[in-house]
Amino acid sequence: MTDSDAEEPTEEAIMRATYRALSTHGYPALSISKIDDEFEKSKALLYHHYDDKEDLLEHFLEYLLDQFDAELASINAEDPTENLHAVLDRLLPPDVDEEQMRFRCALLEIRSQAPHNEEFHRQFRRTDDLVLSELVSVIERGIDDGQFRDVDAGETAEFVYSTAYGVIERAATLEDAGLMARGRRALDEYVAASLLSTDDRPADC
Amino acid sequence: MTDSDAEEPTEEAIMRATYRALSTHGYPALSISKIDDEFEKSKALLYHHYDDKEDLLEHFLEYLLDQFDAELASINAEDPTENLHAVLDRLLPPDVDEEQMRFRCALLEIRSQAPHNEEFHRQFRRTDDLVLSELVSVIERGIDDGQFRDVDAGETAEFVYSTAYGVIERAATLEDAGLMARGRRALDEYVAASLLSTDDRPADC
Numbered sequence: 001m002t003d004s005d006a007e008e009p010t011e012e013a014i015m016r017a018t019y020r021a022l023s024t025h026g027y028p029a030l031s032i033s034k035i036d037d038e039f040e041k042s043k044a045l046l047y048h049h050y051d052d053k054e055d056l057l058e059h060f061l062e063y064l065l066d067q068f069d070a071e072l073a074s075i076n077a078e079d080p081t082e083n084l085h086a087v088l089d090r091l092l093p094p095d096v097d098e099e100q101m102r103f104r105c106a107l108l109e110i111r112s113q114a115p116h117n118e119e120f121h122r123q124f125r126r127t128d129d130l131v132l133s134e135l136v137s138v139i140e141r142g143i144d145d146g147q148f149r150d151v152d153a154g155e156t157a158e159f160v161y162s163t164a165y166g167v168i169e170r171a172a173t174l175e176d177a178g179l180m181a182r183g184r185r186a187l188d189e190y191v192a193a194s195l196l197s198t199d200d201r202p203a204d205c
Numbered sequence: 206m207t208d209s210d211a212e213e214p215t216e217e218a219i220m221r222a223t224y225r226a227l228s229t230h231g232y233p234a235l236s237i238s239k240i241d242d243e244f245e246k247s248k249a250l251l252y253h254h255y256d257d258k259e260d261l262l263e264h265f266l267e268y269l270l271d272q273f274d275a276e277l278a279s280i281n282a283e284d285p286t287e288n289l290h291a292v293l294d295r296l297l298p299p300d301v302d303e304e305q306m307r308f309r310c311a312l313l314e315i316r317s318q319a320p321h322n323e324e325f326h327r328q329f330r331r332t333d334d335l336v337l338s339e340l341v342s343v344i345e346r347g348i349d350d351g352q353f354r355d356v357d358a359g360e361t362a363e364f365v366y367s368t369a370y371g372v373i374e375r376a377a378t379l380e381d382a383g384l385m386a387r388g389r390r391a392l393d394e395y396v397a398a399s400l401l402s403t404d405d406r407p408a409d410c
Contacts, residue, residue: 098288109318167367170370173320204217
């Protein structure tokens with residue numbers, strides 16, 4: 001096939017189909033044929049392009065991570081506190097619909113395969129490193145300009161990320177949007193109490 | 206078969222074999238036959254006892270949860286701070302070997318199936334409820350006797366559990382024991398800074 005072949009699905013179309021199939025079926029039940037089913041007009045016959053579902057998913061994870069990287073890079077809040085909340089909005093979005101919850105859960109399924117798949121492991125390690133370096137950078141900026149207390153940026157970033165991660169995992173697996181909203185609120189409170197400089201902190205501390 | 210039949214594996218033997226097979230193969234690749242392989246002397250022929258692996262795993266989750274419940278109940282520290290740390294020791298053990306990490310990861314795989322399996326969903330909801338009620342109870346006890354600040358016990362319990370959960374998930378999927386140790390230390394610091402009464406807290410607050 002050539003690029004001009006009208007039947008050739010674009011990368012984006014394949015990635016969208018993978019997203020939908022994963023959200024619907026989850027990882028263990030996913031197959032190349034189920035992703036093919038997501039193409040409305042004709043079969044994309046993806047097994048000509050990929051060895052197996054792991055091969056396709058490795059590509060999919062790379063695509064997702066590039067998108068996430070671009071999203072984080074597009075945050076251009078000058079103010080460190082605003083910037084931090086914008087990163088938290090990406091980690092724990094205030095509004096999540098059912099398909100997004102299912103998709104998050106499917107991502108967890110794939111992540112839990114990392115001990116059995118080196119490429120999955122590499123991609124999720126990259127994801128964590130990306131989030132952590134973004135958090136460290138905004139925390140350091142906040143410390144420099146006096147908005148944040150002089151905390152250990154690396155330790156605080158790890159703590160914030162693990163908490164956000166735990167909230168998503170628990171909420172997505174139990175399909176509990178309320179848990180997600182409460183978790184986000186608690187994380188915002190933690191940031192206010194532990195990170196904001198004394199002047200901006202609640203009076204009881 | 207009767208209970209006196211020497212070939213009949215005990216429930217505990219089946220559960221141990223399930224634990225080993227899950228740690229080795231993970232959830233998607235698990236089968237009744239692979240659990241059978243974990244019996245050294247003879248095949249346990251578990252497919253006579255269980256419809257499929259989901260059926261066996263539902264039973265396994267219930268068994269695990271009962272064990273976890275008994276473990277929590279066996280904590281008999283009078284002192285609320287000691288008691289809280291004992292609960293955290295169960296959630297984020299200070300020493301975890303490779304098999305235990307793999308097993309944790311397999312549990313996450315099963316948990317991520319909860320949206321597709323009502324019984325899994327029920328068991329993991331019960332697990333979360335059990336942990337949370339244990340945390341709430343020890344926090345309330347600490348507030349009552351003046352060791353802890355007058356926080357919202359429910360919100361604090363949710364926050365502590367989500368953080369512990371995020372640390373385990375990230376560490377187990379990336380097989381990173383260092384991350385687990387750092388996460389536990391950060392959680393202990395959070396408890397000291399946010400929960401302990403002003404008298405016991407670091408001087409900079």
